[in-house]
Amino acid sequence: LLESMRTKLHQLIPDVEIQAKAELAYEVNRLKRELNAIILGHNYMEPALYCSVPDNTGDSLQLARISAESTADIIVFCGVKFMAETAKILNPNRMVLLPNLEAGCSLADGITADDVRTLKERFPGAPVVSYVNTNAETKAVSDYCCTSGNAAAVLRFLHKKGHQHVIFVPDEFLARNTAQEAGYAFVEGWVPGSEKTLRADTPTVIGWGVHCEVHELFEPEHVDAVKQQFPEAITIAHPECKPEVIAKVDISGSTKKMVDVVRASSARQFMLFTECSMGDNLAAENPDKEMIRMCSHQCPHMALITLEDTLEALRKLQHQIEVPEPILQEARVPIDNMLAIS
Ligand code: 13P
Ligand code: SF4
Secondary structure, eight states, rough: OOOHHHOOOOOOOOHHHHOOOOOOHHHHHHHHHHEEEEEEEEEEEEEHHHHHSEEEOOOOOHHHHHHHHHOOOOEESOOHHHHHHHHHOOOSSEEOOOTTTTTTTGGGGGHHHHHHHHHHHSSSTEEEEEEEESHHHHHHTTTEEEEETTHHHHHHHHHHTSSSSEEEBHHHHHHHHHGGGGOOEEEEEOOOOOOOOTTTTEEEEEOOOOOTTGGGGGHHHHHHHHHHHHHEEEEEOOOOOOOOHHHSSSEHHHHHHHHHHHHHOOSSSEESSHHHHHHHHHHHHHHTTTEEEOOTOOOOGGGHHHOOHHHHHHHHHHHOOOOTTTTTHHHHHHHHHHHHHO
């Protein structure tokens, strides 16, 4: 384990730290086997954790799918709370652990189930698509979930079914970045009390005005500046970024798409407009390629998940995720609907 971590991390982390992390990772892996646990690691995990203990790494959609197929007794989710909740909803009879219960998400905190009920009353008949970055109560009053990896597929499905109006919450930028490619002409940002009425003949997505606290920090001028300084670099942005940023980059997509693009491309240099650890992990996996990244933009929630806390979670079986009935049953419906589409 130490040698494999050294090979991947020696360019990023001093050897003394790699040794300390490898000791923790060794113990995590030993306990994991003893307890018949599986560890799922989101692409934003810090590099020492990312490359040592997860059985699977991936974006929200990949990890949700893998959790649905797991036969392990315990699922340890190295990611944020909405991801662990999704795994629990898909595995009500398995123990799901989140190493730090404080690991939240500004998008999930930006909408409540009552907000969705208000939207449903205001726009009767419009199906509700909730980004998977929501809490279980919000999912429970939704019709479909989506992730950044399948948002366009879910919207396209609803457009084909003839839905002129779709409520898509909570990420306004993801809605704006996805709606048009799925056949929806407009995105109306909507807040309670708004008097706007929708035109019956115009396919419209009704959005909600919250943003990811990390991705909203990227500006179109940043893309210009990077392109000027590194003209050879392929620019890739997450669709939680502003539409003005997405318009300027070469490629936009989920964190899985970023992994796939960097692996498959013959280019040598990439600039990632996303959480900084993602760049570290891609650099570790692709030593022949250079990742340019803006490390002032780090997700404070993802950063709470450490090897130390993962070990404690396994030792004490602590921070179990519980989703009460009937929320669990109700929240499963939009997740299953999403998995059936994509
Ligand atoms: P992905 O599903 O693309 O991994 O995104 C999750 C997320 O929280 C991005 O900020
Ligand atoms: Fe939430 Fe943004 Fe962090 Fe992703 S990066 S978990 S969307 S706050």
